[in-house]
Amino acid sequence: MSSATSCVIGFVGGQLDTAAFEQLLYKDAETERLLSAQPAPRYAHAGHTLYHYLISLDLRNPADALNAQGALAEFLHAANIPVVVSEKPTQLHELLLAAQPKWLDVDLAYVAALLDKAPRHAKKSERTQWLRAQLLELFRYAKKPPRWLQAPNWPIEAHGPLVFLGQLTVDGYFHDEAAVYVFYDASKNECRSILQTC
Secondary structure, three states: OOHHHHHHHHHHHOOOOHHHHHHHHHHOHHHHHHHHOOEOOOOOOOOOEHHHHHHOOOOOOHHHHHHHHHHHHHHHHHOOOOOOOOOHHHHHHHHHHHHOOOOOOOOHHHHHHHHOOOOOOOOHHHHHHHHHHHHHHHOOEOOOOOOOOOOOOOOEEOOEEOEEEEEEEEOOOOOOOEEEEEEEEOOOOEEEEEEEEO
16 A cells, blocks of 8 residues: 555544645645546536645635545545544534534634634533634624625634624615625724625
8 A cells, every 4th residue: 555545544534634634735746646546526616636626625624624534535435445534524513513603604714723722621512612602702793693695704804803783785776685784894993895685
């Protein structure tokens, strides 16, 4: 078995962390050759090979890391290479989603970075509660949270999320139902608006 295959098994099984695997993707010619010889998953929107699919992902995002693990597990199973798939990426993904209120759908890389500050000794339920409290503290609103017409789109700047001031229903102007969401950026003392239609 090649060292590249061993590394893929290590990543899928949880012995090789995501950052180390990402380094192999970009710096190890043997890993590139191995994965370039495989077709991209049928559901892939980017790349014709498994390698190109993997480098199209943002592996800092737990959802993309989970997708990478799944695609590589499929590759190993198709090649009849035994592997025990680690449940940690799935558990992390579920925790990050469970901690977010329904009106919030933040990039999971951002949420995972917050979770890194959680107490390490805490149980899963305690970490979920801790993360939810952090999100509610960071994603503030004047009176009530937004009621999004489409997918949530809360703006986040380098200094953190903007404050939601409110939303305006726009009747009769657009062909579809429309709403404008107004956010306040305290660092610039200005407002930003987001338009959604459905």
